Amino acid sequence: MSGLLTALLEDVRAEYVARMQASGCSEPYLTAERLCHEVLFIEADRLAEIIEQDPTLLAARAGDLIMNRQESENPSVGVIICCNILAAALEGLLAVAVEREWLDIDEEGNVLVDEEELNQDSQYSIDVDYSTSEVATRNIALGGASKLSGIFSAAESAFLDALQENSRTKDAYQQALDISSDYSVFAPEEIAPLVAENPLLLGLRPEDLIDEDLFEGDPPAGLIISAHLTQMMLQQMLELGVENGVLVLDSSGHIIVPDEPKEPPTLH
Incomplete structure (x- = not known):
């Protein structure tokens, strides 16, 4: 993993802990999901730097990771890569939630999330424009x-x-x-x-x-x-x-x- 990406994910983790503590530790899953979508659609020039440090990101595929109907049909390269970064980050935040006992796991190690959080319609906008670049x-x-x-x-x-x-x-x-x-x-x-x-x-x-x-x-x-x-x-x-x-x-x-x-x- 590139140094730039590692630093970014560490910042996301710290922000997650801060938000959870400020909210009285409520909605651990949705808080993590919302934060990742706010922060991890990385603008083009910064994402290009991250890819230069870690070319393996170019192997990323869209799969079913894009939670935006407009982009999921014909996603840009930038969106595909960011969705994969986001998925990995979300998994990491859920591990933090388990570690801090904001979420539980079952006998097989699966994270248990409240149905109310999972059943909310999670459609997130993607506001980054990959058709512009100062570089x-x-x-x-x-x-x-x-x-x-x-x-x-x-x-x-x-x-x-x-x-x-x-x-x-x-x-x-x-x-x-x-x-x-x-x-x-x-x-x-x-x-x-x-x-x-x-x-x-x-x-x-x-x-x-x-x-x-x-x-x-x-x-x-x-x-x-x-x-x-x-x-x-x-x-x-x-x-x-x-x-x-x-x-x-x-x-x-x-x-x-x-x-x-x-x-x-x-x-x-």
Whole structure:
């Protein structure tokens, strides 16, 4: 666990104890749940720092953790990661409640919560906007090559080299598919630096880019980023194909691709 996240969770624990003592130790479960939802939807720039320290967070999946109907249908990467942090934090706070005898456990070690607390309709708003980032704005203003632009440039060069060897339309399209797969970034430790450089990646959503059969329709947060970057890379190379005369546009301005391409870009 990253140092930043550890410190944040320690602060949440201290605040939980303070709130419980101030309320006469009432509603231990709801107090924990409300506090976690207030504090643990972390704004984009801070969350990007946490992910840079702990890339394994990119393996998080939404599951049934998102208690917000609007976000649960097509959640952003940031929301998915924060919901997993929140679930772990809530478990920790309930352990504190048991330790301080605010809650009991049964013979199997399960935490016993009053039905009145569990039966309350817990719909929490998510007010963090993952489409804004001071870090991303600053880095764009500074200019210069970014880590992501370096990956795209390398893929572009590989595609242009491939076109020189074979400029047939069908082969050009398949080459674009192959190269976008070869240069895609999938490992959490490779994605984390890109997120740190551009926290706006935390605002990406599945958007039907990932086959429903993969991961049972519940893709890891990092794979959602990978799918978008792969799609962007493919589109960039197809546009290069048009510029180099090996692919053409239809009357609507869309790139005409060969029938029945072998495979879409591979998501490992």
